[in-house]
Amino acid sequence: MQPGEAEPAGAATTGIRYTDGAAYELSIGQWSQLAADGFLWLAPAPDLSWLDVGCGNGAFTERLVRRCAPRAVTGLDPADAQLSYGRSRLAGCGVRFRQGDAMSLPFPHGAFDAAVMALVIFFLPEPARGVVEMARVVGRGGMVAAYAWDMTNGGFPYAAMQTAMAEVGVPPLLPPSAPTSRIDAMRALWIEAGLQLVEPIQYVVHRTYESFEDLWSAR
Secondary structure, eight states: OOOOSOOOTTGGGTTOOOOOHHHHIIIIIHHHHHHHHHHGGGOOOSSOEEEEETOTTSHHHHHHHHHHOOSEEEEEESOHHHHHHHHHHTTTTTOEEEEOBTTBOSSOTTOEEEEEEESOGGGOSSHHHHHHHHHHHEEEEEEEEEEOOOTTTTOSTTHHHHHHHHHTTOOOOOOTTGGGGSHHHHHHHHHHTTOOSOOOOOOOOOOOOSSHHHHHHTO
16 A cells, blocks of 8 residues: 555545555555466457456556467556556557546447456445446457455455454554455346356465565565
8 A cells, every 4th residue: 555646446535545566566466466367267268359447557467468368458547657567567568558447438338358357346436337337348248357355354465464453443444345345246246237147256365475574565
């Protein structure tokens, strides 16, 4: 969580801001890539056009490019600094980065074959709007997908730290739509958006730190 001027849509109510691409990489970026390795097993055929909604510094976008042989990839995020990091990270890979709002995607109907949100949906003030927007910009027969930590059921990587803080009277800093991260809640959003063949999957990701200092620097 880094202070700055830009922040994920809706995060103003929580104070959670991601504007430093390098700092984000130490914490959330590496977690996102580990989760992506399990998530991308569901990827459809190669040579598709992808939209990465809330791409941040390009952590998930990079895995997508390396593993899915896409025809085209567009990353969208509200934070200029994150987009700059992503452009540097994926220079020469043909990825297009664009600033924008996940709840009002600046793309026409059916512009993509697949749209994904990686660790983003719980930041949206209105997650349902975000899912509807992804469905709108994906063509018929395409894929709309997301992965998220179960923020309210111990699934956040730093849940133990938050519990310890709560015990001394410091309330947890949660994103505005934390309950949306429950697997049943996400399934309901997909169905309400009119999507078919909805398949929720739960899996566990492990990350190893070399020392306490390594862990602390990634908080």
